[in-house]
Amino acid sequence: MEQINEMAENLKLLGDKTRLTMMALLKDRALCVCDIVELLETSQPNASQHLRKLKAAGLVNETRKGQWIYYSLNVEDKPYIQAIMGYLPSLKEKIDQIKNDCD
């Protein structure tokens, strides 16, 4: 079943706490890498590597804005991913705490 294999690949990507937290963060709004590094309290290369995987699977988009690269969700055409996202807690409050240097 090719459909199941494809779903398994995507679920595997979400089955990592760093990446799943990234997705939860991006539910609120697009974020640049330095925001994500600060929010996740991880290293910049680690964040970049996880973001690359999410992007390779088409789960996020990237947009450069000057020095910064903003990542945003790209799940409109992926209904089961959207369904999962609906069950992720909102991290909006946490996001509002970060100091927004990026700009």
Next chain:
Amino acid sequence: MEQINEMAENLKLLGDKTRLTMMALLKDRALCVCDIVELLETSQPNASQHLRKLKAAGLVNETRKGQWIYYSLNVEDKPYIQAIMGYLPSLKEKIDQIKNDCD
């Protein structure tokens, strides 16, 4: 976020094509290990080991019936797992093809 970590653990379990196919099969009905081995075309130990992980996470139940141990879904109290299950294709036709020795 403990809730996210717990979700990530469960999604990781579903993020494997063997286990996700098992879950899709069990959506139709309870199956014994030998059924699953036949349907997945894998080895018996491999099937048992994957089933053990699903059981440890509480995603399936087991019930012995004589010589056979039947596994069934246990997702009533796990809404996001149920949501994902709803997007898995039905493998009913495939299941109906197996020769039902078990009995």
Next chain:
DNA sequence: TGATTATATAAGTAAATCCGTATATATTTA
């Protein structure tokens, strides 16, 4: 009871995965 069938567990191996350190690339600013 001994043989057979169903399932679980143990142990080993190859591959995948996550993360850290180091470095490269791209953009902005002085």
Next chain:
DNA sequence: TAAATATATACGGATTTACTTATATAATCA
């Protein structure tokens, strides 16, 4: 143009994972 900032990539090590083979346990049947 040089320095600073933001991000990506390369590489290596430790851990995890999936699978195989071999063996153990449990239930049934002759």
